[in-house]
Amino acid sequence: MNADRIPDIIIGRLPIYLRALQRMADRGLVTTSSQELGEHVGISAAQIRKDISQFGEFGKQGTGYAISFLIEKLREILKVNRIWDVALIGAGDVGHALARYQGFANRGFRIVQVFDSDRSKVGQQLGDFTVEDVAHLDERIRAAGVKIAMLTVPATAAQEVADSLVRGGIRAILNYAPISLNVPKSVHVQYIDPATHLQRMTFYL
Amino acid sequence: MNADRIPDIIIGRLPIYLRALQRMADRGLVTTSSQELGEHVGISAAQIRKDISQFGEFGKQGTGYAISFLIEKLREILKVNRIWDVALIGAGDVGHALARYQGFANRGFRIVQVFDSDRSKVGQQLGDFTVEDVAHLDERIRAAGVKIAMLTVPATAAQEVADSLVRGGIRAILNYAPISLNVPKSVHVQYIDPATHLQRMTFYL
Numbered sequence: 356m357n358a359d360r361i362p363d364i365i366i367g368r369l370p371i372y373l374r375a376l377q378r379m380a381d382r383g384l385v386t387t388s389s390q391e392l393g394e395h396v397g398i399s400a401a402q403i404r405k406d407i408s409q410f411g412e413f414g415k416q417g418t419g420y421a422i423s424f425l426i427e428k429l430r431e432i433l434k435v436n437r438i439w440d441v442a443l444i445g446a447g448d449v450g451h452a453l454a455r456y457q458g459f460a461n462r463g464f465r466i467v468q469v470f471d472s473d474r475s476k477v478g479q480q481l482g483d484f485t486v487e488d489v490a491h492l493d494e495r496i497r498a499a500g501v502k503i504a505m506l507t508v509p510a511t512a513a514q515e516v517a518d519s520l521v522r523g524g525i526r527a528i529l530n531y532a533p534i535s536l537n538v539p540k541s542v543h544v545q546y547i548d549p550a551t552h553l554q555r556m557t558f559y560l
Numbered sequence: 561m562n563a564d565r566i567p568d569i570i571i572g573r574l575p576i577y578l579r580a581l582q583r584m585a586d587r588g589l590v591t592t593s594s595q596e597l598g599e600h601v602g603i604s605a606a607q608i609r610k611d612i613s614q615f616g617e618f619g620k621q622g623t624g625y626a627i628s629f630l631i632e633k634l635r636e637i638l639k640v641n642r643i644w645d646v647a648l649i650g651a652g653d654v655g656h657a658l659a660r661y662q663g664f665a666n667r668g669f670r671i672v673q674v675f676d677s678d679r680s681k682v683g684q685q686l687g688d689f690t691v692e693d694v695a696h697l698d699e700r701i702r703a704a705g706v707k708i709a710m711l712t713v714p715a716t717a718a719q720e721v722a723d724s725l726v727r728g729g730i731r732a733i734l735n736y737a738p739i740s741l742n743v744p745k746s747v748h749v750q751y752i753d754p755a756t757h758l759q760r761m762t763f764y765l
Binding site for chain 1: 660748
């Protein structure tokens with residue numbers, strides 16, 4: 356498998372398959388079919404078979420997929436068969452929600468550092484974390500070897516913080532600030548912005 | 561323009577162009593080019609020109625785009641040249657963050673109702689809203705004519721709430737619960753799940 360040759364849109368569907376498979380496993384199911392998985396995720400059985408076959412022969416004609424085996428393979432492919440340390444920048448409302456979110460650990464992530472620029476927040480507790488001063492962001496994440504960050508600062512501060520993250524060696528940013536970030540091509544960015552997601556749907560109403 | 565003929569991927573980029581243009585307007589800029597807009601959003605100038613030309617001739621060769629005119633046109637196309645009422649279901653951490661978020665109003669949305677199933681939350685204030693009992697969800701949203709909902713309930717409750725939203729006449733759901741929803745084809749769903757977004761990036765690390 357050559358990562359460069361797999362279309363990004365396929366990679367984007369794998370975490371959705373993985374999430375549905377993990378829910379099936381939680382419910383005690385052992386095997387599934389592309390048909391059944393497709394009903395759970397709203398994607399055609401043919402598309403699922405095609406996507407998964409990019410990475411190898413993980414299912415058997417007639418018997419379908421062994422759920423735990425396919426979970427293991429997808430976690431390997433997505434590199435979440437380990438726990439990634441994540442830095443959280445921004446201790447506001449969204450930062451609070453993320454710091455308290457219980458769903459990361461069993462999906463490959465744990466927050467290890469929380470930063471904010473607000474002097475009244477620095478030194479305070481946010482969930483299990485002591486909020487650190489964003490002024491030391493790049494040294495601190497470099498020292499900790501953190502490669503992934505979640506950015507929940509205001510739009511006006513986001514680019515400056517992103518520059519600091521890049522200097523500190525961050526390779527992937529989940530950006531909640533409602534602004535597109537300029538980062539080197541080697542740094543991956545995913546965007547979460549509820550208004551943008553809503554506007555994508557109003558077109559069809 | 562026939563909405564059925566515009567690929568969904570193009571529709572998905574329009575809110576990103578709109579957001580960048582609104583930031584340019586806020587900074588006092590009057591005109592822009594597909595080149596400049598492209599640098600802001602990380603999309604090629606050629607792609608931007610192609611996307612926008614699907615809807616009409618909004619720019620001029622040589623002089624580029626008048627920002628306020630293009631904003632107006634994109635808001636018309638995305639149907640956010642009005643304010644949509646939104647119901648929020650789930651008054652937990654994410655619900656709190658959304659209820660307090662100031663960025664919806666100038667992008668076409670306002671929360672008008674907040675629901676939760678937790679008896680200790682029903683009747684309490686969440687920002688400007690009194691939390692209502694989710695038991696009355698379908699009648700209440702139908703009575704209010706609300707067509708858009710944001711779902712921030714636990715995964716185990718999400719499908720049941722989605723069914724209730726559909727019964728109440730909801731046409732678009734922004735789903736924060738980490739589960740794929742089964743809804744009729746006429747109902748649009750967008751997903752926000754930080755772990756899924758992170759897993760999309762770890763593949764490349």
